[in-house]
Amino acid sequence: MDQKQFRLVHDEQPDRHVVYIKGELDLAAAEQFQRTVEPLAGDASKPLVLRLEDLTYIDSTGIGMFVALLKTRHQLGAPFAIENVPPKVRRLFDLTGVSYFFSEMNDASERIGGQS
Amino acid sequence: MKEHETIVQLSIPADAQFLDIVRLTLYGLAAKMGFSYEEIEDMKVAVSEACNNVVLHAYNGRSGDIHLRFEMSADALSIVIKDEGKGFDYKRAIKQAASLSGKPLQDVKVGGLGLFLMEALMDDVRVTTKGGTEVRLTKFRLHGEGEHAHDCISPSSVQEQA
Numbered sequence: 001m002d003q004k005q006f007r008l009v010h011d012e013q014p015d016r017h018v019v020y021i022k023g024e025l026d027l028a029a030a031e032q033f034q035r036t037v038e039p040l041a042g043d044a045s046k047p048l049v050l051r052l053e054d055l056t057y058i059d060s061t062g063i064g065m066f067v068a069l070l071k072t073r074h075q076l077g078a079p080f081a082i083e084n085v086p087p088k089v090r091r092l093f094d095l096t097g098v099s100y101f102f103s104e105m106n107d108a109s110e111r112i113g114g115q116s
Numbered sequence: 117m118k119e120h121e122t123i124v125q126l127s128i129p130a131d132a133q134f135l136d137i138v139r140l141t142l143y144g145l146a147a148k149m150g151f152s153y154e155e156i157e158d159m160k161v162a163v164s165e166a167c168n169n170v171v172l173h174a175y176n177g178r179s180g181d182i183h184l185r186f187e188m189s190a191d192a193l194s195i196v197i198k199d200e201g202k203g204f205d206y207k208r209a210i211k212q213a214a215s216l217s218g219k220p221l222q223d224v225k226v227g228g229l230g231l232f233l234m235e236a237l238m239d240d241v242r243v244t245t246k247g248g249t250e251v252r253l254t255k256f257r258l259h260g261e262g263e264h265a266h267d268c269i270s271p272s273s274v275q276e277q278a
Binding site for chain 2: 004024026027028030057059060061063064067071074088092097098100101
């Protein structure tokens with residue numbers, strides 16, 4: 001499997017939505033990301049978890065979409081978390097200041113359990 | 117042009133689906149020059165940000181091209197990203213270019229992040245807006261370990277498209 005090819009896998013579990021984001025999340029992948037994840041972000045009945053272990057590239061396009069999700073979930077008062085962030089992606093989150101919001105949201109949504 | 121500089125040029129349609137080709141080309145050239153994995157990852161993001169601006173803002177929905185010029189010298193790689201569009205308002209964008217640190221979530225705007233990342237990830241960023249926009253991104257080679265790798269590039273290196 002091409003590691004750069006962008007793919008999303010939605011795993012709907014009884015107690016949460018988990019979305020695995022794989023490959024390169026760039027401007028070309030933005031529409032597919034929004035189409036899949038936005039409806040899930042609007043479902044306040046379950047926590048939303050993005051799993052990033054196979055995310056091989058992100059830039060301001062993807063970071064901007066993550067921030068939009070943070071805002072949506074915050075307004076809904078619904079838990080949202082990102083998990084398994086690769087070091088190079090973490091570095092960009094730290095550089096742009098996005099990490100702060102994720103840790104804050106994660107603290108507020110500690111009850112998201114069942115990490116595999 | 118500086119002495120001992122090798123130039124590779126690439127033109128792509130200003131369409132997001134070709135941005136991975138830019139990153140692949142950049143990866144190949146920067147690896148040949150001996151840049152580290154982290155430095156190459158930084159450059160990939162910075163160059164993509166400049167290309168994103170062309171795709172989103174330069175041609176107002178009309179078709180157009182992105183011209184990339186990779187200038188490889190002994191101590192630096194400069195990537196010039198040029199379009200012939202109406203021009204992205206960099207002066208305005210620079211004022212907004214900042215990290216999101218310390219802002220309340222509801223006040224966060226991501227508009228300036230691309231330019232902020234270009235500045236943060238490259239050693240030098242220059243923007244010229246005259247008959248389109250030209251962004252010149254430079255990364256200096258601080259370590260000597262790539263010296264040998266660079267030697268294998270002959271001055272008559274491939275010009276993918278003039």
